[in-house]
Amino acid sequence: MKATKKSDEIEMKVTERIKTFDDACKELGENHPFVLQYNTLRDAGANGIDCPDISAYLKLRIICAALNEGWEPKFTNDEYRCYPWFRLYTQEDIDRMDEEERKNLVLWGGDAVDGATCGLASAVSNRAWSHSLADFGSRHALKTRELAIYCGKQFIDLWCDFYILRK
Numbered sequence: 001m002k003a004t005k006k007s008d009e010i011e012m013k014v015t016e017r018i019k020t021f022d023d024a025c026k027e028l029g030e031n032h033p034f035v036l037q038y039n040t041l042r043d044a045g046a047n048g049i050d051c052p053d054i055s056a057y058l059k060l061r062i063i064c065a066a067l068n069e070g071w072e073p074k075f076t077n078d079e080y081r082c083y084p085w086f087r088l089y090t091q092e093d094i095d096r097m098d099e100e101e102r103k104n105l106v107l108w109g110g111d112a113v114d115g116a117t118c119g120l121a122s123a124v125s126n127r128a129w130s131h132s133l134a135d136f137g138s139r140h141a142l143k144t145r146e147l148a149i150y151c152g153k154q155f156i157d158l159w160c161d162f163y164i165l166r167k
Contacts, residue, residue, distance in 0.1 A: 084152025
């Protein structure tokens with residue numbers, strides 16, 4: 001924790017302040033554009049947010065904005081932007097892991113379409129498993145590697161909802 005110059009209080013690190021989606025909304029405030037847009041769609045009832053992936057996208061952009069504490073990407077050559085990264089494993093890969101490695105796994109299924117699309121990174125297999133892609137929106141950019149790791153682990157259920165194809 002670091003002391004602030006504005007008061008005698010101790011300011012908690014952002015990763016201590018933001019543990020939930022509600023924490024992120026509180027951090028940004030009810031008048032932040034992302035929070036206003038989310039609340040408007042949520043309150044629209046049947047015409048609002050009816051897809052888990054859309055709801056997750058809106059929540060994750062609020063969370064990322066709160067974790068960034070005002071930082072926004074400029075998309076310059078000398079700027080680094082970080083994103084949570086998820087790796088897909090085969091059953092054979094998992095079988096070769098020891099117990100410690102397996103603790104860090106989150107298992108999710110997927111669908112087979114033209115090869116396979118499955119998991120968090122939406123791996124697409126057109127020719128071989130070595131060809132995969134993962135798309136991230138700029139609203140999910142984080143200012144540090146540490147924040148990206150924290151966000152990916154702390155909000156794994158939202159990332160799953162965002163990336164996993166549901167029928």
